[in-house]
Amino acid sequence: MRSVVQRVKSASVTVDGSCTGKIGAGILVLIGVCDEDTDEDVKWLADKIINLRIFTDENDKMNLSIGDIGGGLLIVSQFTLYGNCKKGRRPNFSAAGTPDFANGMYEKFVAYCKTQVSEVRTGIFGADMLVELENDGPVTLILDSKE
Numbered sequence: 001m002r003s004v005v006q007r008v009k010s011a012s013v014t015v016d017g018s019c020t021g022k023i024g025a026g027i028l029v030l031i032g033v034c035d036e037d038t039d040e041d042v043k044w045l046a047d048k049i050i051n052l053r054i055f056t057d058e059n060d061k062m063n064l065s066i067g068d069i070g071g072g073l074l075i076v077s078q079f080t081l082y083g084n085c086k087k088g089r090r091p092n093f094s095a096a097g098t099p100d101f102a103n104g105m106y107e108k109f110v111a112y113c114k115t116q117v118s119e120v121r122t123g124i125f126g127a128d129m130l131v132e133l134e135n136d137g138p139v140t141l142i143l144d145s146k147e
Contacts, residue, residue: 001031001032001033001037001041001042001105001109001144001145002031002032002034002144002145003029003031003045003081003143003144004029004030004078004140004142004143005027005029005049005052005054005140005141005143006030006133006135006138006139006140006141007026007054007055007136007137007139008023008027008028008074008133008134008135009024009134009135009136010022010024010133010134011026011074012131012132012133013074013121013122013123013129013131014130014132015123015124015127015128015130020121020122020123020129021075021076021121021122021123023071023072023074023119024071024072025055025069025072026066026069026071026072026074027049027052027066027071027072027073027074028074028131029049029074029076030076030078030081030131031075031077031078031081032078032079032080032081032082032096032097032102033077033096033097033101033102033105033106034082034095035098035101037105037145039108040145041105041146042105042108042112043112045143045145046109046112046113047116048143049073049143050065050066050116051065051067052065052066052141053065054141055068062139067116072117072119072120072121073113073117073119073120073121074123075106075109075110075113075120075121076122076123076129077102077123077125077126079093079096079097079102080093081096082096083096099126102125103125103126106125107125110122
């Protein structure tokens with residue numbers, strides 16, 4: 001599993017003009033799945049994100065996790081994280097998980113996060129989504145369960 005995580009002051013996702021998920025301070029998680037991912041990848045990546053100390057403490061040091069600040073997670077599926085741009089000008093997405101498998105892993109990821117974080121919101125898997133965010137810092141990290 002691969003993700004881009006962004007510390008945000010706020011973030012939302014809209015599908016067909018309707019907001020499907022919105023958070024205040026927290027983390028926007030863009031997540032991609034490949035067919036080799038396992039339940040262990042789900043747990044490792046979720047735990048890594050949930051426990052990242054990327055929020056500032058009283059000394060302005062990145063020392064607090066999402067749980068420490070009572071923040072939310074906005075989780076959005078994004079198969080393009082497995083895009084390969086090495087050849088030509090059009091990305092190749094053959095490394096991305098097949099839709100049925102990827103959706104299942106995405107749902108497992110969301111379900112696990114909901115057991116750990118009180119506020120978890122999502123987009124809609126496979127939909128054309130409009131994601132808006134106010135990046136805080138900016139703080140943006142790339143995580144991959146295989147690396």
